[in-house]
Amino acid sequence: MLAFSVWNAIWVVIVAYLFITVLMMMFSVIVDIFRDKELSGLAKAGWLLFLAVFTLLALLVYVIVRGKGMAERSIKEQEEAKASFDSYVRDVAGGGAASELEKAAAMHSAGQISDDEYAALKARILG
Numbered sequence: 001m002l003a004f005s006v007w008n009a010i011w012v013v014i015v016a017y018l019f020i021t022v023l024m025m026m027f028s029v030i031v032d033i034f035r036d037k038e039l040s041g042l043a044k045a046g047w048l049l050f051l052a053v054f055t056l057l058a059l060l061v062y063v064i065v066r067g068k069g070m071a072e073r074s075i076k077e078q079e080e081a082k083a084s085f086d087s088y089v090r091d092v093a094g095g096g097a098a099s100e101l102e103k104a105a106a107m108h109s110a111g112q113i114s115d116d117e118y119a120a121l122k123a124r125i126l127g
């Protein structure tokens with residue numbers, strides 16, 4: 001009786017692992033379907049229907065057909081999020097363009113940089 005319950009427990013762990021793995025893959029594919037701006041609404045609906053009816057086959061087909069684009073969209077989204085975060089940190093920590101312009105004006109008025117250097121700095125900060 002004890003061996004039977006141990007094997008049942010092992011089987012439950014294996015099935016739960018596979019179920020969670022398939023769910024994670026499905027959510028990843030669903031997110032990618034909605035992230036893709038090139039797909040039409042009808043194509044998105046078709047992929048979702050295919051995914052709902054033939055889950056494992058649809059996951060396999062989607063990764064084979066659109067896997068490269070899926071990775072590219074994911075990388076692009078991560079780069080945009082990083083750029084947005086970096087911009088936010090720069091603005092909060094350094095005061096942004098106004099702070100840099102103020103520092104350049106202080107250096108110019110102190111005589112540390114020439115008029116031409118100040119104009120170039122100002123153009124870089126504002127442009």
